[in-house]
Amino acid sequence: MELVKRLLSGDMRAAARLITHIENELPDAREAIRLIYPHTGKAHVIGVTGSPGSGKSTLVDSMITEFRKKDKTVGVICVDPSSPFTGGAILGDRIRMGNHFTDKDVFIRSLATRGALGGLSKATKDAIRILDALGKDVIIVETVGTGQDEVDIVKAAHTVLVLSVPGFGDEIQIMKAGILEIADILVVNKADRDGADKLALELTLMVDLGHEEKADQKWKPLVLKTVATKNIGTPELIETIERHLQYLKSSNLLEINHKKNIEREIIELVNEHLINHLLGIMKEGDFEKLIEKIVEREIDPYSATDEILKKLYSN
Amino acid sequence: MSYERKIRILVAKPGLDGHDRGALVLCHAFRDAGMEVIYTGILQTPEQIVETALQEDVDVVALSLLNGAHMTLFPRVRQLLIERNAEDTIVCGGGIIPEHHKPELIRQGITGLYGPGTLLDVIINHVVERVKKERWKIA
Numbered sequence: 148m149e150l151v152k153r154l155l156s157g158d159m160r161a162a163a164r165l166i167t168h169i170e171n172e173l174p175d176a177r178e179a180i181r182l183i184y185p186h187t188g189k190a191h192v193i194g195v196t197g198s199p200g201s202g203k204s205t206l207v208d209s210m211i212t213e214f215r216k217k218d219k220t221v222g223v224i225c226v227d228p229s230s231p232f233t234g235g236a237i238l239g240d241r242i243r244m245g246n247h248f249t250d251k252d253v254f255i256r257s258l259a260t261r262g263a264l265g266g267l268s269k270a271t272k273d274a275i276r277i278l279d280a281l282g283k284d285v286i287i288v289e290t291v292g293t294g295q296d297e298v299d300i301v302k303a304a305h306t307v308l309v310l311s312v313p314g315f316g317d318e319i320q321i322m323k324a325g326i327l328e329i330a331d332i333l334v335v336n337k338a339d340r341d342g343a344d345k346l347a348l349e350l351t352l353m354v355d356l357g358h359e360e361k362a363d364q365k366w367k368p369l370v371l372k373t374v375a376t377k378n379i380g381t382p383e384l385i386e387t388i389e390r391h392l393q394y395l396k397s398s399n400l401l402e403i404n405h406k407k408n409i410e411r412e413i414i415e416l417v418n419e420h421l422i423n424h425l426l427g428i429m430k431e432g433d434f435e436k437l438i439e440k441i442v443e444r445e446i447d448p449y450s451a452t453d454e455i456l457k458k459l460y461s462n
Numbered sequence: 463m464s465y466e467r468k469i470r471i472l473v474a475k476p477g478l479d480g481h482d483r484g485a486l487v488l489c490h491a492f493r494d495a496g497m498e499v500i501y502t503g504i505l506q507t508p509e510q511i512v513e514t515a516l517q518e519d520v521d522v523v524a525l526s527l528l529n530g531a532h533m534t535l536f537p538r539v540r541q542l543l544i545e546r547n548a549e550d551t552i553v554c555g556g557g558i559i560p561e562h563h564k565p566e567l568i569r570q571g572i573t574g575l576y577g578p579g580t581l582l583d584v585i586i587n588h589v590v591e592r593v594k595k596e597r598w599k600i601a
């Protein structure tokens with residue numbers, strides 16, 4: 148496949164086009180993934196999440212600068228929500244990353260969620276694979292943090308950063324949403340504002356409390372302060388991110404997590420396939436009649452399910 | 463396999479033209495028309511705009527400019543796209559463009575060229591028509 152050949156030789160245009168094919172579920176998208184898959188698994192994938200306006204894109208910009216100083220090539224995927232009403236989206240994360248637009252070792256791509264829940268778009272996982280195969284050393288994924296459902300990022304990233312800012316009640320949000328559990332590093336951004344120290348302290352206390360219950364885990368989420376607009380704290384952040392990767396490698400968690408994620412992905416894919424298959428069967432079968440029978444209390448839902456399953460297995 | 467095809471459009475303001483409102487209004491209009499709009503803010507060079515268009519693999523680059531530099535900056539963007547083998551990327555422009563400048567811009571493939579106050583529907587229709595015809599090859 149021509150596009151894949153170009154991708155593997157480092158052609159950014161091919162990467163851009165392949166991501167479009169994946170987003171649009173074009174027929175050759177799957178074949179492309181099959182061909183590039185052996186060339187993936189090299190990049191360090193970093194997730195960045197937090198509430199809107201917390202400074203994720205600005206921090207990503209600052210992180211790119213740091214990684215580039217270390218001569219690392221960088222891929223960035225920014226996921227923003229699609230409007231549930233029109234299906235359209237405004238993807239504005241790049242505004243903060245203008246410094247890197249013409250750096251050929253930086254590739255930035257914006258994706259709309261296109262109805263997917265969980266903070267990632269359906270295409271995100273494969274887009275990561277494409278940038279991985281393109282040869283990017285580091286892939287940063289910025290994802291919409293809505294409080295409840297950004298947890299999908301843990302399935303796609305090795306290292307997860309959760310941002311909070313002083314004065315937004317973020318600590319409550321973080322506690323409620325169980326974000327603490329997904330964070331490898333807690334970033335207190337906008338540390339130039341009042342209340343940053345207090346927030347950092349509160350987060351540290353929360354981490355300590357949570358960590359006592361998980362004594363088997365050697366990585367204790369770290370709390371770091373940054374001023375993303377001024378690159379303050381970013382060098383330390385990058386250092387910590389790299390230390391986390393070392394930890395994952397030395398503790399074998401990299402492999403364990405990877406296997407877990409693959410298992411999850413396969414189950415999801417099979418699930419999706421089965422559901423579609425089942426919906427097909429139900430549409431062509433006497434599903435309506437079956438519902439009617441249940442309504443009339445001629446049969447119960449369990450027996451009806453058995454009937455449907457019988458059809459599913461006989462196909 | 464069924465899928466809903468999306469129009470991806472880059473809205474950019476090249477040059478040192480500080481007014482941002484018009485571009486933002488356009489962004490919202492395109493989004494409300496169901497498009498995915500990449501917005502890069504002001505102060506973009508043609509090189510930055512083209513690099514973004516390629517990485518984002520957009521169907522359309524919509525340039526907005528009020529400072530009169532359209533005869534240099536619009537063609538420059540178009541030229542760079544052609545140099546990068548992306549001549550199939552649609553370029554539309556808008557701003558305060560004198561009538562006598564329009565034929566030359568259109569000759570170079572830069573269309574639209576609507577002025578302030580143009581109905582948003584007119585602009586959206588123009589973009590959709592060009593995408594259908596040139597990118598999706600449906601009349």
Ligand SMILES: Nc1nc2c(ncn2[C@@H]2O[C@H](COP(=O)(O)OP(=O)(O)O)[C@@H](O)[C@H]2O)c(=O)[nH]1
Binds near residue numbers: 202204
């Ligand atoms: N004072 C201050 N403002 C910041 C900092 N980081 C980001 N901002 C500002 O916060 C706003 C939102 O930033 P953005 O990166 O778009 O947030 P996102 O929605 O989380 O991606 C912008 O106006 C930034 O300039 C910071 O460390 N200090």
Ligand SMILES: [Mg+2]
Binds near residue numbers: 203205240289
């Ligand atoms: Mg952002």
